Amino acid sequence: MAKILVYIDNPTAELKRSSRELVSLAGALGEAVVASPGPFADSTAAELGARSVSTVYLPDSDALGGYLVGPKAAFLAEAAKASGAAAVLLENSFDGKEIAARLGIKLTAGVITDVVGIDEALTATKSVLAGSYTVQAKVTTPVAVFTVKANSVEISEPAGGSAPGSVTVPVPEATAGAARITGRTEKPASGRPDLGEARVVVAGGRGVDGDFGPVEELADALGGAVGASRAATDAGWIEHSAQIGQTGKTVSPQLYISAGISGAIQQKAGMQTAKVIVAVNKDAESPVFEIADFGVVGDLFQVLPQAAAEIRKRKGQA
Amino acid sequence: MDESTLKIVVLVKHVPDAQFDRHLSGPDSRTDRSESILSELDEYALEAALQLSEARGGEAAGNRVIALTMGPAGAANAVKKSLQIGAGEGVHLSDEALAGSDAAATSLALAAAIRHLGEVDLVLTGMASTDGETSLVPAQLAERLGLPQVTFASTLEVKDGTVTARRDGDSHSELIEAPLPALVSVTDQVNEPRYPNFKGIMAAKKKTITTLSLADIGVDAGSVGSAGSWTTVLAAQPRPPREQGVIITDEGDAGIKLADFLAARKLI
Numbered sequence: 270m271a272k273i274l275v276y277i278d279n280p281t282a283e284l285k286r287s288s289r290e291l292v293s294l295a296g297a298l299g300e301a302v303v304a305s306p307g308p309f310a311d312s313t314a315a316e317l318g319a320r321s322v323s324t325v326y327l328p329d330s331d332a333l334g335g336y337l338v339g340p341k342a343a344f345l346a347e348a349a350k351a352s353g354a355a356a357v358l359l360e361n362s363f364d365g366k367e368i369a370a371r372l373g374i375k376l377t378a379g380v381i382t383d384v385v386g387i388d389e390a391l392t393a394t395k396s397v398l399a400g401s402y403t404v405q406a407k408v409t410t411p412v413a414v415f416t417v418k419a420n421s422v423e424i425s426e427p428a429g430g431s432a433p434g435s436v437t438v439p440v441p442e443a444t445a446g447a448a449r450i451t452g453r454t455e456k457p458a459s460g461r462p463d464l465g466e467a468r469v470v471v472a473g474g475r476g477v478d479g480d481f482g483p484v485e486e487l488a489d490a491l492g493g494a495v496g497a498s499r500a501a502t503d504a505g506w507i508e509h510s511a512q513i514g515q516t517g518k519t520v521s522p523q524l525y526i527s528a529g530i531s532g533a534i535q536q537k538a539g540m541q542t543a544k545v546i547v548a549v550n551k552d553a554e555s556p557v558f559e560i561a562d563f564g565v566v567g568d569l570f571q572v573l574p575q576a577a578a579e580i581r582k583r584k585g586q587a
Numbered sequence: 588m589d590e591s592t593l594k595i596v597v598l599v600k601h602v603p604d605a606q607f608d609r610h611l612s613g614p615d616s617r618t619d620r621s622e623s624i625l626s627e628l629d630e631y632a633l634e635a636a637l638q639l640s641e642a643r644g645g646e647a648a649g650n651r652v653i654a655l656t657m658g659p660a661g662a663a664n665a666v667k668k669s670l671q672i673g674a675g676e677g678v679h680l681s682d683e684a685l686a687g688s689d690a691a692a693t694s695l696a697l698a699a700a701i702r703h704l705g706e707v708d709l710v711l712t713g714m715a716s717t718d719g720e721t722s723l724v725p726a727q728l729a730e731r732l733g734l735p736q737v738t739f740a741s742t743l744e745v746k747d748g749t750v751t752a753r754r755d756g757d758s759h760s761e762l763i764e765a766p767l768p769a770l771v772s773v774t775d776q777v778n779e780p781r782y783p784n785f786k787g788i789m790a791a792k793k794k795t796i797t798t799l800s801l802a803d804i805g806v807d808a809g810s811v812g813s814a815g816s817w818t819t820v821l822a823a824q825p826r827p828p829r830e831q832g833v834i835i836t837d838e839g840d841a842g843i844k845l846a847d848f849l850a851a852r853k854l855i
């Protein structure tokens with residue numbers, strides 16, 4: 270059975286939903302193996318074993334965390350060679366795509382980004398041109414590299430199994446001259462689900478007029494994440510990392526609720542593959558209504574709190 | 588004024604205008620490029636280059652900003668627009684054999700074109716092309732050129748031969764530092780791009796665009812285009828338009844109706 274190598278960037282934390290998805294996908298396509306820039310916590314290693322991961326590849330250096338992309342790609346290339354993997358799977362984040370990009374050159378391997386599905390023949394499905402087409406694409410080189418969007422894969426039940434064995438591979442490239450990370454500022458945790466992975470996203474735009482309260486209240490009633498248009502992030506009402514769209518995040522949740530957002534092409538680029546779209550806007554002519562499954566022409570300051578209260582009531586939380 | 592002068596190559600791509608419907612066509616599902624413009628995300632890279640040059644006295648002091656594109660004949664328009672906005676020189680890499688290049692083949696050709704331009708201090712790119720949207724090309728170029736890679740910069744400074752940038756992530760933001768020469772991609776947070784003004788449009792008429800072929804840059808036709816690509820598109824389907832949904836006007840109970848809708852769709 271072909272080996273499928275999954276790259277997991279944050280070994281010290283609990284597995285992210287997207288990492289579980291990648292491991293499930295790898296297991297469906299072949300024998301799942303994992304590469305990581307550092308050793309896993311015992312509980313995480315046990316979970317990987319239970320998810321049928323046979324081997325974990327680790328670097329012989331602990332300096333990778335201090336560098337941007339280049340040395341990580343160099344390590345992953347060694348891990349890919351050592352494992353003989355037919356495919357490498359990474360998450361579809363900025364970092365994931367860039368590590369994939371450099372890995373591709375190092376391995377002479379084709380790279381496909383924004384993947385939402387991969388079949389046994391390693392044919393990938395993705396959407397292009399801001400979601401206006403779905404394409405099937407294939408890598409024509411012996412090794413294939415894919416970055417897979419969150420929420421694309423069913424997480425399989427752990428089948429049980431012992432903790433994976435580990436193999437240490439050398440990090441070849443001198444880190445001299447590579448871009449260094451010289452400072453790091455943590456952002457306060459919101460306690461809400463990660464925007465890129467959330468099943469429900471409630472997003473606010475210029476229409477919230479500086480007050481994200483109603484958006485947050487509805488997001489919390491639904492257990493969702495909070496997003497925003499660029500108008501709202503540019504105004505400084507909410508962090509830039511909440512921006513959805515062409516130059517922000519692309520999300521494909523089960524439910525996207527857009528409030529006080531007009532629906533410009535650059536905003537739609539980030540959300541129009543959501544399963545269900547709800548729009549609340551006081552202007553009936555807003556383009557966002559063209560893609561809404563359910564639209565309310567109304568004032569978000571009335572509609573959102575009422576909806577949040579009703580949802581809490583139905584969930585028995587009122 | 589800042590110390591030493593800079594030679595900067597800015598990568599600009601000619602892309603279909605996203606304000607119109609965009610299409611894939613032909614047997615290998617290529618992007619239709621008839622209604623194309625300079626990718627708006629590359630305007631941020633150009634602006635960053637111009638600001639770095641101007642802070643050092645501009646062209647008069649010996650700084651150079653070179654706009655480089657790869658693409659069919661029409662792509663020269665992206666370079667022309669860049670010259671109108673303020674780039675001093677333009678280069679258009681154009682060759683039939685380039686058609687159908689994926690990121691690997693594009694980065695191979697662009698890397699050769701950049702080497703052809705001699706020593707450069709900075710290669711500046713946009714964060715993503717608005718058609719390909721892969722963000723693969725900058726990282727692959729850095730790998731091929733052996734340059735340190737500073738990508739998704741939301742701030743950018745160059746001082747004493749060092750690039751400093753901020754990169755905003757989900758849970759944290761990072762400060763990145765690299766020695767020159769380096770490859771930097773910038774986001775739409777980095778600056779506010781200028782528009783071409785009348786003076787710029789007139790000045791651009793006197794600037795030349797150098798056209799390069801694959802032979803000029805010493806690249807074999809078989810290593811680029813569809814033949815040199817490492818990925819291939821098998822099939823493409825237009826996404827069915829979203830069904831027109833139900834639109835109601837709030838009469839005081841729209842929040843309840845919204846909850847009803849979510850419950851009916853089993854989303855609560």
Ligand SMILES: Cc1cc2nc3c(=O)[nH]c(=O)nc-3n(C[C@H](O)[C@H](O)[C@H](O)COP(=O)(O)OP(=O)(O)OC[C@H]3O[C@@H](n4cnc5c(N)ncnc54)[C@H](O)[C@@H]3O)c2cc1C
Pocket residue numbers: 473474475476477497498499500501512513514515516517518528529530531532533534535536539549550551552555567568569570627628775
């Ligand atoms: C290079 C580039 C990249 C971009 N990238 C992105 C991106 O990634 N994401 C993004 O979102 N945008 C992006 N944009 C910006 C985009 O073009 C729009 O300008 C932006 O999305 C508008 O945000 P908005 O809908 O919140 O504001 P507006 O267009 O001003 O819309 C506000 C809406 O709120 C409604 N409203 C006002 N008050 C209320 C109320 N009380 N109740 C209900 N509704 C109300 C109004 O009717 C209006 O429809 C980009 C632009 C460029 C040039």
Ligand SMILES: Nc1ncnc2c1ncn2[C@@H]1O[C@H](COP(=O)(O)O)[C@@H](O)[C@H]1O
Pocket residue numbers: 598599600601626628629632655656657658690693711712713714715716717719720721722723724725
């Ligand atoms: N054909 C091209 N010509 C010039 N620059 C390009 C080309 N393709 C990509 N680039 C540059 O690479 C960036 C990222 O593109 P991409 O990897 O396609 O998302 C763009 O913003 C451009 O700066």
